[in-house]
Amino acid sequence: MAELQIIILFSLLSGSTVFLGGLLSYYFGDHVKSGLIKAEIIHSSTAFGGGILMAAVALVLIPEGMQALSIIPMAISFLTGAITFFFIDRYIQRKGGTMAQLLGMLSDFVPESIAMGAVFSQNPQLGILLAIIIGIQNFPEAFNAYFDLKTRYSAKKCLAILFLLSFSGVVSAFAGYYFLSGMPKTIGALMLFSSGGIIYLIFQDIAPLSKMKKNWIPALGACFGFMVGMIGLKMLG
Template sequence: MPEVLLIILYSAFSGITVFFGGLVSYFFGKEFSGNKHKKEINHFVIAFGGGIILAALALVLIPKGIEELELFPLILCFAAGTLIFFFLDKKIEKSGSKYSQLIAMLLDFIPEALALGAIFATDRKTGILLAVFIGLQNLPESFNSYQDLTANTFKPKKALSILFLLSFMGIIGATTGFYLLSDLPKVTAGIMTFASGGILYLIFQDIAPSVKLKKTWLPALGANLGFLIGIIGDKLIH
């Protein structure tokens, strides 16, 4: 199979989970509307996503940056990602945007998709692993994005339509990365390191503080499960 078709296939998987996460959230809202454990399950899903994102950062994004970049560019890219995500987060909060979850999802999805396409040409196993990580992290992020959208006047059908359209961002980003960045490993590593800085900021600013619940340990277990899946995936390709 031609390389570009494989990239489209794997990036389609990583993107379509944006829509699937919204569908799960839709059925979850209907089936568990009166369930006393709904809040715990919701926080478990958020924490699981945080664990997956942390695994992607620790096992793929940062190691690739360290491998390809000298110390100063590495610091510069990571710091730039951190600061830009910080300023965007502040701006979103100040503007009172009702779609912060959706914006946060796209902020890490787009650079990761670009990196996926660029990596695939030279390191298929790592590219596949990154596609799996992106797909798994998109599930809980879109799960929450759907709730964000429906809580702010969007009908379920319209909210799902938005998530379905956004699911194609994976294919667009990955094919762009393949054609423009596959011969530029240092630029790709810079994008991955930049994304790492922003993702780490979002984990500790938004995800970790929001999963804590009194008298339940389920969310923390979700984070560990998410990271464990990342370890398993990394072990399988090495």
């Protein structure tokens, strides 16, 4: 199979979990009765998604970005991301909604897919493994993102949005493969920009949403999410 076909295949597979996570969230929300157990699952999945995002930042995005850039461009890229997402988050909240999980998912999914496409030309096996890890990350993040979208749109529109976003991995991988293969500093700046935005979203929106009074189970979800990221890093070697 040609290299380009492999990129298309694996970027589609990694992106498909965006729609599948949203689909599971749709059936969960409509067919599971409300109660303490349902609330615990929702809050735990939010924390789990936050843990995965934190792992992506701490173990992949920031280390790769710091390796590519010197101190001043590193700091500028990171702070620009944090400030940009601050304004985006404020704008969305003024409109009466929240998109923290969706923004967090895309901030993780897009730069990692770009990196996946970029490394395919040098190390196809690493690109395939990165695609698998991206797919694993997307599933719980999309599960939570559906609930964010549901505050603003109908179920069908939410699923349609997630279905379309599942193809953003293909577009990002193509961009990385064709335009950024020889530009590690640009990829590093993008990763640090995303890291600043993700950390802002985690502490401003995602972590507070995962908290339940007199219940300590959701916090364990964050630990399990971070552990998934650690396992993924070990798999990358």
